[in-house]
Amino acid sequence: MNVWLPTSPCTPQGCAGHHGAVAGRARAAVRLTAGLAVVACGVLLAPLAALLGRLLGAAVRHRLTRWWSRAVLRAFGVRVRVVGVPHGLRGALVVANHISWLDIPLIAAVLPGRMLAKSEVRSWPVLGPLAARGGTLFVERDRLRTLPATVAAMAGALRDGARVVVFPEGSTWCGRERGRFRPAAFQAALDAGVAVQPVRITFSPTGAAAFVGDDPLLVSLWRVATAGRLTAEIRLLPPILPGSRPDRRSLALAAQFAVASDRANRPSLSVHQCVSSRPAAASSVRTPS
Numbered sequence: 250m251n252v253w254l255p256t257s258p259c260t261p262q263g264c265a266g267h268h269g270a271v272a273g274r275a276r277a278a279v280r281l282t283a284g285l286a287v288v289a290c291g292v293l294l295a296p297l298a299a300l301l302g303r304l305l306g307a308a309v310r311h312r313l314t315r316w317w318s319r320a321v322l323r324a325f326g327v328r329v330r331v332v333g334v335p336h337g338l339r340g341a342l343v344v345a346n347h348i349s350w351l352d353i354p355l356i357a358a359v360l361p362g363r364m365l366a367k368s369e370v371r372s373w374p375v376l377g378p379l380a381a382r383g384g385t386l387f388v389e390r391d392r393l394r395t396l397p398a399t400v401a402a403m404a405g406a407l408r409d410g411a412r413v414v415v416f417p418e419g420s421t422w423c424g425r426e427r428g429r430f431r432p433a434a435f436q437a438a439l440d441a442g443v444a445v446q447p448v449r450i451t452f453s454p455t456g457a458a459a460f461v462g463d464d465p466l467l468v469s470l471w472r473v474a475t476a477g478r479l480t481a482e483i484r485l486l487p488p489i490l491p492g493s494r495p496d497r498r499s500l501a502l503a504a505q506f507a508v509a510s511d512r513a514n515r516p517s518l519s520v521h522q523c524v525s526s527r528p529a530a531a532s533s534v535r536t537p538s
Contacts, residue, residue: 362412
């Protein structure tokens with residue numbers, strides 16, 4: 250593993266699992282089938298959505314993205330709670346903590362934009378073509394020399410008025426603890442002179458949604474489908490306006506503090522204290538810094 254890649258101590262054995270109501274196998278099978286069917290429809294209809302977006306404008310494309318994303322979450326039985334309202338920013342870097350593959354449709358259901366993802370996602374079955382057609386920006390995380398070009402592409406998209414969505418922790422954490430925000434992506438916001446929109450994601454119960462370590466995607470899909478009363482909350486925090494921070498490191502720190510600020514009202518327990526006493530045998534590496 251490249252020593253420069255972000256990691257987390259979370260593992261499927263220690264952090265993922267059911268800690269509440271569980272749906273029956275028949276209901277879970279229906280959810281899984283419905284969820285995969287909605288995703289497949291998204292792949293098939295993505296070219297049409299892109300064409301409509303070019304002909305009728307970004308607002309139409311965003312409306313279709315929100316509809317599809319909500320349909321994915323509903324099919325998997327995930328309830329969504331939105332706290333706060335979008336600030337109507339033209340071109341903004343949306344940054345959020347990262348827990349699950351569910352984070353992607355969750356953010357897209359509220360703040361659709363161009364995602365930043367690791368280059369490996371492009372080759373994933375079904376999801377890879379969908380990501381590419383949806384305007385995803387890809388970064389080769391193990392080749393640092395490509396990072397300036399990726400930042401430049403992000404800045405260009407931001408200048409054109411697009412939202413760019415980034416998970417700056419660079420890997421998934423189970424939600425009970427969070428990682429530090431890597432500063433690289435924040436340079437794009439500085440270069441483009443746009444605001445940063447921090448977003449806080451939480452799931453209840455936490456373990457069912459967590460997609461960490463070497464957790465296979467199909468196992469995670471089934472765990473989500475079998476979860477009872479799984480609720481996702483997305484909290485839109487006050488934006489950090491252009492010019493309020495002098496450099497990318499202070500900007501990343503400000504966004505990280507905003508996303509983690511609710512921890513002041515909760516006990517500070519480590520992942521391993523509250524879930525498992527097993528040592529972390531694998532690292533979680535899902536998305537780029």
